[in-house]
Amino acid sequence: MPTEPASVAEVLEGLREVGYLPGESTALVSFLAAKLGKPVLVEGPAGVGKTELAKALAKLLERRLVRLQCYEGLDEAKALYEWNYRKQLLRIQAGAGGQDGWSDLQDDIFGEEFLLSRPLLEAIASPEPVVLLIDEIDKTDQEFEAMLLELLSDFQISIPELGRIDATTHPVVLLTSNNSRELTEALKRRCLYLWLDYPEAEHELAIVRMHTPDLPETVARKLVEVIGMVRSLDIKKPPSIAESIDWARALLLLGAADIDQAVFRDTMSVIIKHRTDLDIVADRVGVKLASPAPSPA
């Protein structure tokens, strides 16, 4: 049975329990989203947990997650609904010998039976309330954004042949964006806004510790420190939280007791994903670490 949180503290606690460590504003905005029924626009650099937040919210609210991954050229047929041509053709052919009048046939083939629902329609029409995640909205064209407006403000979809489909339940909607394109004012106006940034060192430490509880605390602390140093450099793709966690797992598997130059050199490729970045980071950060202890003979 879907639950509804009663206070911000409850959301904070609940998200923690399902394995997501939210910042204060994250919990507050999630709470407001559930209460006000407004969509949330989540922006921030790649890999800070925008998509994770949606998954965690779905778990917390005990709702199904419906996900629409956006890409350039995404259109209504892929996002909203599509008529099932083949089935319609079959229906026409099957009825060809019969006595169906044209108007009966027309009513029939444009009925719900011949409608293929895509994520947005699915979220609206679902009898149980869902969490709808519209991922990387900035990758789509502005036309698509305009099409979303009806859905986001009134939770309804107009299908010319069928009429209007209203939401039976109120979905919690999250839109994520990497800020690679300015979204339209009209879209922003309909949303609550949440900016997720790289977390503070302490917060990130808590996240890393939660995902790799077996990693020694000193190593985790050092890891967060090094990641912070790397992020302050001018590189193409700064490491995100996801990469911090990957790195922590790698270190755990290797059984590293400390992050020294040798360990860093060997595992650097987990957090750095560009050829040119590798050189910069090796130059600037690698040398600051302690040189490896002489191995016992």
Place this chain on the structure above:
Amino acid sequence: MADGEDRPYVPPNHYGLGLPGLVSLEDRHRPTPPRRIGPAGEQRGIDGELIGFGEELRSEGMAVGTSELLDAFRALAHIDWTDPQEFREALAATIAKSPEDRRVFDLVFDRFFFRAAEAQAVRLEINEPGSRLDGEANDLEELRRQIAQALQEAGDSEIRDLARLAIAAFGTGQGSGVLGVDVQRIRRALGLRSEPQADLPADDPRRHGLPRDQLRKFEQQLRRELERSEIERTSELPAKRPLSDLDRNLPGGPVQDLAQVHKVVAQLKRRLATQGHELRGHARHAHVDVRATMRASLQTGGVPVELKFRPVRPRRPEIFVLCDVSTSVTSASTFFLSVLHALHDAFAKMRSFVFIERISEVTDVLARERDFRAAAAAIAADAGVADISGYTDYGRVWSEFKQLIEDELHPRATVIVLGDARTNGRPPREDLFAEIAAKAGRTFWLNPEPHLYWNYGDSVISAYAQYCEAFECWTTGHLEEFVKALTRPGVR
């Protein structure tokens, strides 16, 4: 209103907050003011205050619609708005819709509610209790160390106490009257620096430098406390100071922040890719992709129900960039060179030139050097810009540029000039520039000087501006404006 004459600086809408919770947002130590209803018109309740806050945000250039304010009210109904943090976040989530807006929001929020609380305090004649400084503080060196120690780990409210302590010890009696000067004087007196100070004893917390953002918070609190005591002394609010461009931009200034520039240009790249579709009418230029249409028709038994079109390729302009690297734009040319360097990554067809007295092509250097610093060094070392006097000669540059690329200019080419248009008294030769602009499709001028200084002294930007679109460009914000203009469909 008679009241307005006593305190001429305060617009009436900044009076009376009448909300205990909000006053304590500014000051937890102050006893909650008794709720007193002031003269008519002064008390306008929380909704009035919020609308006033919205108006103030608008006056700072944020687009705050009525729907946003309504959302804010609805959000407040659901949260515990005596908690300052929640109150602020709820307002921010409903009103500020981009990181830039959020920054302005935070600044205005602090200013607005600080002033509102102070106005209320002045009206109700509440004064701060005297400083808690005792005899022990005679040992100033000890106090310095204590503050530095506390700054290492203190939370926000402790920092505020520290600031008051510091003012009590170092700030009284010798105020210069200018807040910024006083803040710096106190900070120096305390010996607080972010860089390590090796000559201090080993156990001194300042030896390894203090965290930069803690220091910044401390300075902010110092400034605020000084302001507060000033208000208390004179019992009136000083004139409201609009946010300057410097406040709005990130600390450190994006001109120095190359990473920031690269981010903006990376956005530019994306924008060119996505917005390209809007540049051309879909229908007019759409070509049917026969192969794809046939393939799709298999679904419907060979009947081509759905036409497939060839994707419309966005227009990628050919770009010529001219960049001034003379001494009059020294500070800006680093910025420009980095823009140039970043642009090079984004456009396939692009030729770059630098100039001072004469012009020199650096396309190869930029294509070869991936690292910006190396590229800048290479340009400085062997770009071969004839640098005899170090003064720009625009006339000569135009004639050389024209000679070099006259045959390659065509209506789809874009020319971008980065420079301050200061001719050092030499003839500007705008006639040559006009010929270049006429041959190229579009011409842009990016000027690193604020609009205010244009056409003062030897700046002749107006002579050129009639032939091109001129932009001021000294923050990444301006750069984004320019990017928007660049990706807009051309007039011709």
